[in-house]
Every structure is written in C-alpha cells, then in structure tokens.
Amino acid sequence: MMTIHEAATAILTAFVLALTAASAAAKDEVKVGFIGPLTGGVSVNGIGGRNSADLAVKLRNADAKTKYDYQLVVLDDECKPNVAVQAATKMAADNEIIAAATHYCSATAIATVDTYHKFGFPVIVWGAVLPDITYRNKYAEVHRVNGTMINQNEANAALISKLGYKTVAVIHDTTDYGKGHNQYFSEALARLGKAKIVGTFGVTADQQDFTAELTQIKALNPQVIYFGGLTPIGVRIRSQMDKLGIKALLDGTSGIVSEAFIQGLGPLAEGTLAFREGAPTEKLPGGKFLEIRRPALRQSARSLWPVRLCRDGPDPRHHRNRRARPQEGDRRARQRERPRFGRRQDHLRRSRAEHRAGDHRLRRAGRQVRGMGRQRIRERQARASRPEIALAAHSAASRGPGV
DSSP states (O other): OOOHHHHHHHHHHHHHHHHHHHHHHSOEEEEEEEEEOOSSTTHHHHHHHHHHHHHHHHHHHHOTTOSEEEEEEEEEOTTOHHHHHHHHHHHHTOTTEEEEEEOSSHHHHHHHHHHHHHHTOOEEESSOOOTHHHHTSOOTTEEESSOOHHHHHHHHHHHHHHTTOOEEEEEEESSHHHHHHHHHHHHHHHHHOSOEEEEEEEEOTTOOOOHHHHHHHHHHOOSEEEEESOHHHHHHHHHHHHHTTOOOEEEOOGGGOSHHHHHHHGGGGTTOBOOOOBOOGGGSTTHHHHHHHOHHHHHHHHTTSSSBOOTTSOBTHHHHTSOOOOOTTOHHHHHHHSOSTTOHHHHHHSOHHHHHHHHHHHHHHHHHHHHHHHHHHHHHHHHOOOOOOOBOOSSTTOOOOOO
C-alpha cells in the first residue's frame, strides 16, 4: 500500500511535469514579416517567395528545440515603389514584428531602404539585384542573401562575346532596375571589347507599343537585342519583334526568369537567353532532392531555355521530350492527337481505307517535324558551346534572385 509520503511525492512529480509541459507548449509568439509582389505582372515570383517564407516558418515551428512560436505577416508591394513604401512603413511601425524578408523588385527595394533605416527595422532583401540597395548607403538594417546585377551582366557580356556576336542593341526600362542593367552590361561589354552596342533605347515600365524603338533597331540590324526589364515588357517586345520580322537573339536578365514569360509567349520563347546569379540547383543544399523528387519543377525551370544551357552545349533531352505535332491544316491528323476514347461514332463513320490513309499522313508529318527538331539541335550545337549559366553569389547563403 502506498504511504501518504509516497502519494504526496507522486502528486508533486505529476504537477511539476504538467507545469513543464504547459510551459513548453505555451511559447512566446514572435512575428516576422514578408513583403513581395503578390499581385501584378511579376506576382508569380512574389507568390513563390511568400510560399517559401511560409514554409520556412512552419519548419522552424515544427522543430521541438525552437524557443518561440513564429508567425508570418505578409504584405503586398505590387512591385510599385509608392505601394512598397506604404507597406514598409506599416510593417516597420509595428512593434510586434521584429524583422522581415523584403522585396523581389529592385525599384521597390531601393525606394524603401530609407524607411527601414528611419525605423531601425532590420530586413533581408530576398530577391532584388540592384547593387545600390546595399552598397549606396550601407545601412546597418538592410541586408541581402543574393548576388547583384553586376554578376549577371559580367557573365552575360562574357557569353555574348564568346559566342561571337559583334553587334548589340539595348532596350531597358527607365526604372532604377532597368538603368542599372544597362549600365553594368554596357560596362562589361566594353571591357571585353569584342562586341559593340549600336543603339540604346529607354522605355517606360507600362509601355505597350514598341514599334518605334523596334523599327529603329531593325534598321541597325544587330545580332542581339539585350533587354533589361521585367516579364510583362519582355513578352510584348519579343512578340512585336516577331511581327516586325526581327531575327536577332533576345538576351534578357533575371527579370524575365518566370513561368509567366513562357506562358505569355509560347513557342516564341524558344531560344531566349536569360541570366540569374547563384549556384545550379543541384549544388544547393537540398538541390538534389528537388532534382529527384520534383520533376515538374525541374521541367518548368528547364522550359525557360528551350535549348537548355549546359557545359557541353545544348541539351537535346529537352527536345526529346517534346511531342512532334503535325501541321495545323491536317484535320484528320489533329483528330489523331486527341484521346482515343469517346470517338467511337467517328471511327464507325470512317472506312478502313481512310484510317490507313490518315495514319500514313500522320506518321509522315511526325517524321518531318522530328527531323526538323533534330536538324535544329545539330545547328545549335554547331554554332557554339553554351556553358551553364551559374554565377557565384555575393553570399554563401545565396538563393534564387529576383529583380
């Protein structure tokens, strides 16, 4: 039988354990912030950044050793400087938020640095690549985890020169972001001395029609059109280049590294170059996991460059995965591309001879398209060896940059 002393000891022990468990469960709440473009033309990148921040917070909270319960506060800057300043002021003035990961767009990041300094609010810029964000004032509150457009444009100019291109026309938006890209690309190209810029054209961030600029560029007949700007303008420029019959290579920056660029252009995105600093995915912590376990992500990342850039030249595996599509004018061939189920009545109406004829035309069209694809790969491989574009970031913690 348990004595009174033993019973009292057991009750006290249970009480202490309960208090310990309760104190462990009741962690102090700490708020951290995130600001990025959740709406607008580059919202795909902003939403991706927000999801990453949300995942980081959840993983941190799931760690039993974490002393605090972290809560994420998210604000939208729309990639607009005036909206970004309002968001930055609102977040920095909230005493419950201790720090934040802020801004994908350079125009918004540079517009808000004075606000963060005024409030003494520490931030880490998670995407913007304009050097002046951290180099101009060197505020103690403002940090970054990615490289800058200096890295991008040095590699860009080096590759353009190595591929043997001699003439380049520059189009850039007139924001700090576009002006910065124009400056650093022009300087890098001039240092190498193998290619020259035949014309430079500034455009507004909301411009719709580029006929005037592209007509002048067509008369200059450059081999490359360098574009320093964001996805919405990049889509319009590439589309209007095609309408005007301009065959120059479109050479972009991290501003067009977006699934929206592919979706907006479709086949016209073929062959576009784009640069972003940072190590290849497979060399990042957890990168091999992404390569193995997330094929959909791997495919979407590869699709930005229809000929994937690698150390030994264009990667034909991307072309191998493409379906050979017959000509649009062949009605029966288009029907053959549709799912076979659900077309029983159509099959009954067609004779066996018609089926054989249709199958023959389909096979012939498929062979023609596949042959064209192989020829294009051989031509690209013969033109140049295109090394994988991977630049060293300014920080060992570099992750995919923004604009």
